[in-house]
Amino acid sequence: MSTVFNFTFVPWFRSVAPYIHMHRGKTFVVGLPGEGIAAGKLPHIAQDLALIQSMGVKVVLVHGFRPQVNEQLRTKGQASKYSHGMRITDEVALDSAQEAAGQLRYEIEAAFSQGLPNTPMAGSTVRVISGNFITARPVGVLDGVDFRHSGLVRKVDVAGISRTLDFGAMVLLSPFGFSPTGEAFNLTMEEVATSVAIALQADKLIFLAEIPGIRIQPLEPEGDDNPIDTELPLAQAEQLIASLPNPQQPTDTAFYLQHCVKACKAGVERSHIIPFSVDGSLLLEVYVHDGIGTMVVDEKLENLREAGADDVGGILQLIEPFERDGTLVKRDRTEIERDIANYTIVEHDGVIFACAALYPYPEARTGEMAALTVSPQSQGQGDGEKVLKRIEQRARAMGLESIFVLTTRTMHWFLKRGFVQVEPEWLPEARKRKYNWDRKSMVFVKKLG
Incomplete structure (x- = not known):
């Protein structure tokens, strides 16, 4: 049995080595939706991120909290309100978002603090540092809809994040931003991750998504035998988005893809959409040749x-x-x-x-x-x-x-x-x-x- 294992492990480990060398010293921004945490995927995702960081990658983790905020609102007898694919954040929703963010931050920090023997976290030391790295502005009124305390990213503290990463820590960002007057705004995880990746000129923007990736051709009615497009040229991704309705739900094809395209056009060389439902999807995408999800790449860089x-x-x-x-x-x-x-x-x-x-x-x-x-x-x-x-x-x-x-x-x-x-x-x-x-x-x- 051990001989068989040796014959499979050694070639596999050698095949991974070029990717370990390639990514050392690079910066990855990873977007983790609240749905992934609600589905119980956080422990394994934390283990994989700790492993990636241990191989010399600088990691910024941006978490979402859509289902957690909805749950908080339900317990308060309030309905979740959305428009244009964004939450309308009234006072109650803002309180719910702050409560959900606080709880999730502690859960995430706890996940990275594990060190049990005989687990991937044994011997790891992952310092997770959060902070007020995002300056925000209000969405305001769109098509007659007042978004109240929902905001958009105005500025990213690149120097602060870079210093923290150089210190060897992982940066954890909640989807909140603050105005110069100290007002808090509820942001979307996807916009924060994209804005941070662009501001840092990160090497990768990775979304752990509810969908397995992007299919150019629609699914056939008789079955799910249509493969994911593992690599999508930027021009083709733009054409696809132009042919789709405005995304409202995270399961809509264009929901994550629009952010990948925005990042690629602004200088982030690789943007990825991978499924959080598959155990180890981060490792498969980063260290295996064919990956598992969809990578959007600006081919002008490649010629x-x-x-x-x-x-x-x-x-x-x-x-x-x-x-x-x-x-x-x-x-x-x-x-x-x-x-x-x-x-x-x-x-x-x-x-x-x-x-x-x-x-x-x-x-x-x-x-x-x-x-x-x-x-x-x-x-x-x-x-x-x-x-x-x-x-x-x-x-x-x-x-x-x-x-x-x-x-x-x-x-x-x-x-x-x-x-x-x-x-x-x-x-x-x-x-x-x-x-x-x-x-x-x-x-x-x-x-x-």
Whole structure:
């Protein structure tokens, strides 16, 4: 039993190491809705955040309290009032929000204070520091609705939060802000988390949400077999929001997505929507290649795009050394010009650093990823993975169920990214006719789940 464990644990731990190195010293802002706490998920989420912090990540945790405030209002015989997706905060609702925030803050601090032997918290020391880091202003009157004590973020105390994080503490923020006159305003967790992530220029904004992520295609009536879009380009996310009604509930597709888009447009490179219902979803999203929820990414930062006619010369220059040493099959200029629409590239400052082409075989519901190439100058920086992700997106959009590659040298790279080896006989008939049996290329397939 222990031998089996060793064989599974060691490769897994090694595969996680690059992500540990990548995230050390980075800043994550995590939004935890009150629904997640009400569902009893706080202990495990606290353990995972403590673990992430122990690996050198600076963490700002923003909690929500929507169901807790509603419960306080119910006990006082009051109804919860909403408009434009925000709470209308009268005097009773403000008192209820303050009571709920106080109780939740103590629960969260207690969760991070555990240190029982034989638990993930054993030996951990997590200092949780809260404070008046948010200056707020009133929402005021919108479309004739007076929002009373509901507010919006006016300013974030970046210096104060940064000093606290540099001290090694985790910053805990409740969705409250204060005016210069000392008046308290009830804010939304989502707006606070987004505003803080933008102000800090955080490396990630992560929402632990009621939904599993974002699906571009709506669910089929007969069943939930439609996969989550694990990576959503910013432009595509904006188009999706434009096609949806204004979100009112946290379960509405655009509810969290609108904040992810806002953060990405303001310089936060990665925004994530992951389900709090899945145990360990934070760890899965941060330290596993494919993650578990949806990541919104501004591709202008990546320079990741489909190729055009002007890119033929750059692609030829990139792949020529690999053709010469036999890693790639030789392609002439005419072939690349003909197939240029099939290519995806990564470009930095006018130079193409990575490319791949997708050749679909619709009758077999699969497609070939060919000519995957990464410049030696940028190897190890994730350009190959970016191209692979985009090829997977393009394949899914075509309705393909898998992609395959033929390779003689780089089989381990593909195995680490979810491909499995099959016999050449597996190939679609049209591709099998072109298979070079002398080259003895190995065939690897990845299902697009």
